[in-house]
Amino acid sequence: MKDKFFSYIQNLQDTITSKLEEIDGSAEFREDIWKRPEGGGGRTRVIENGAVFEKGGVNISGVHGALPKSMQTYFGVEDADFYACGLSLVLHPKNPMVPTVHANWRYFEMYDKDGNIVDQWFGGGQDLTPYYLSDEDAVHFHTVCKSACDAHNPEFYSTYKKKCDDYFWNAHRNEARGIGGLFFDYCKATDEMRMDNWYDFVTEVGNSFLESYVPIVLKRKELKYSKEQRDWQEVRRGRYVEFNLVHDKGTLFGLKTNGRIESILMSLPPHVQWRYDHQPEEGSEEYRLVKILKNPKNWV
Secondary structure, three states: OOHHHHHHHHHHHHHHHHHHHHHHOOOEEEEEEOOOOOHHHHHHHEEOOOOOOEEEEEEEEEEEEEHHHHHHHOOOOOOOOOEEEEEEEEEEEEOOOEEEEEEEEEEEEOOOOOEEEEEEEEEEEEEEEOOOOOOOHHHHHEEEEEEEEHHOOOOHHHHHHHHHHHOEEEEOOOOEOOEEEEEEEEEEOOOOOOOHHHHHHHHHHHHEEEEHHHHHHHHOOOOOOOHHHHHHHHHHHHHHHHHHHHHHHHHHHHHHHOOOOHHHHHOOOOOOOOOOOOOOOOOOOHHHHHHHHOOOOOOO
16 A cells, blocks of 8 residues: 555656646746655655745655654554655745645554554645635635545545644634645544545545646736735735644654655745734725634535
8 A cells, every 4th residue: 555655646746746837837846855864765846936836845755664752652652663655735826816725645554563564544635725815716626625525425525624624723823724625634444444445535635636726826826916915925924834833743743753854844935924913904805814714614
């Protein structure tokens, strides 16, 4: 399963980066192949200062070795080895009318000291972070997410949409990071879903990513915007950074397993503002966005 899924994310990385370069039309992804001293490595691809994408990364990794003490405590195990692979992407467009997007699809195995698999699971999801909210875009993104889920289980979308709203919650701000999407973790074999079934589900979601995001980018990337709207984008990007550094489990896992720091922090936008007690004007588009972020809604 680990070889099958790693091969999948290698191909998916190629598909996604090729499409994004075509859309940007100016910048290309820079590629770094890296190795982790304890075992494994990855292929980081970053795009910067493009016509459409100010910064973005589409990274894959497959790492293995002894599970660090901090993670042993987290999982409640002793002397375990692990293998983890996944694709993680974040795209920060230049135009504030185009939303930021994040996605991640991953697979994890844990072994005893004899090398036997004692646990395995899939995880992942994708979510949208607009700066100026288009209901049409929100409905489109969630409709694609729901279609991918419905092909496998009619309850998946509502379950994983709720998990996404709960997970991407900036508790110290009492607001969502964005308008959500899907979040699933610890997807393990059951009588109803074997690991092959979970593989089919996760890859269906991964394959749907471009369909969920590209039409939004194409529709919004040429829209005019003001300096004030750009400032608002940078203020909201600050909230994005706060979530990633304070709450995100993936960032935490990477830092605690001696992950490659440049790959882990590629999700951070290049230009951000933190303004003291910045409040949008009541009745404005900015105000409307924040109001919805404080009360996540059902889009489909």
